[in-house]
Amino acid sequence: MTQWYYADASGQRQGPFSAAELEGHVRHARLDANTLVWREGLQDWQPLGSLASELDLPLDTLASPAPDTALPGADLPYAPPAADLASFQPVASGHLVHAGLWKRFAASFIDSIVTTIISYALMIPLMLIGVGVMGAGGSDNPFATGAGIASMLAIYPILFLAPCIYFGWMQSSSLQASLGKLAVGIKVARIDGQRMSFWRGFLRSLAYLVFTMVTCGLGVLISGLMVALTERKQALHDMLCDTLVVDKWAFTAFPERQRDELGVVTIVILVLAGLAIVGSIAIYAVMGAMLMKDLS
Structure with missing residues (x-):
């Protein structure tokens, strides 16, 4: 046939x-x-x-x-x-636009909101179950106490699993992008333009989270500097997993549609992110001043 x-x-x-x-x-x-x-x-x-x-x-x-x-x-x-015949072959020729620091930051801002919502949607029921089990069993029931503690401890793996599954699933799909990356018009691909597998996407996200955790948050800054300074704008987790973050039209038949400029959507997201950061700093400053006043 x-x-x-x-x-x-x-x-x-x-x-x-x-x-x-x-x-x-x-x-x-x-x-x-x-x-x-x-x-x-x-x-x-x-x-x-x-x-x-x-x-x-x-x-x-x-x-x-x-x-x-x-x-x-x-x-x-x-x-x-x-x-x-059965395998997709990306168009590997032509100019390639790598996603820069600001586009990736804007995408991360959107994705952090998405993953936070997903994580809390999973964690809150577990917390309620844990508290409910311990309350129903009473403090003198070791089985109820153990079950309640186990339910609450399950919260911690969710903090890693939820974003890793989200990014692994979205970025290995035909879209090759998370919701944040879709918003700013970028995607993740292998070095040769192929779509990465779910497990590669899962491990890519896990590598970033672990790197951020062991560096006490400095991994975010280090990754940003690597994106800004490396030739192909790769962070450490990109290098480890053999991936690139590129314009959504890269590795297609229409490379001329790629854009180096930020674009309106990216600029709007960056402004909102800046306002959110300034607002958070202001809230923490007010809370710190109130705490110092109470202690004095």
């Missing part, structure tokens, strides 16, 4: 599909005449409209290809050899 592939809006190759499945995509308006498709035997990608008769697609369901549609060439998704 002939296997077909098509290039989606972001320039990534999708497939394989049978001719019937491709027809289904057309009928559901997911593909049009200008969509680039490829099968074994074609030298290059071709507009779907030019292959309508071969696929037995009703011409009235396809818009006519635009006369200025670009011909397939070096800037289009790689047409794989037959031995590599």
Whole structure:
């Protein structure tokens, strides 16, 4: 059976599909005449409209290809050899925009809010269960006390597992990005542009958390300096896990859509993060002054 592939809006190759499945995509308006498709035997990608008769697609369901549609060439998704039909091959040529410190900081600000919400959503029920079990069993019941303490101790692994699972899942998905990275238009990829696995993403996040913990928080500053100063803007956990943080259009058929500038969304997030930091400092300063006043 002939296997077909098509290039989606972001320039990534999708497939394989049978001719019937491709027809289904057309009928559901997911593909049009200008969509680039490829099968074994074609030298290059071709507009779907030019292959309508071969696929037995009703011409009235396809818009006519635009006369200025670009011909397939070096800037289009790689047409794989037959031995590599089932695996995605990123476009590795062209200019590569690495995500800088400020974009990564803005993404981290959003992701810290997300992971905090997830962590507390898991921890609060465990705390309530622990307190409830100890209260129901009484102080003289060692089993109730032990079960309650165990429930409350389970909170600590959540602080590590919740963000690691979140980042591992999101960044190994087809999006290749957490919610924060999606917001600022960046993604995580292997050095060769491939999508990383869940466990690589999990260990990448764990390495960052452990590094931050053993350095008493200095790991955040060290990682930031490494991103700012290294050639490929890699933090230590990037180097350990063989990953890059790049523009969302990197390693696609449209590298010209990459942007070096921060963008409006990133600037807005940075302003909000700055206000949050200043507000936190002000609150701690007021609380410290009140405490000193009470002690004096």
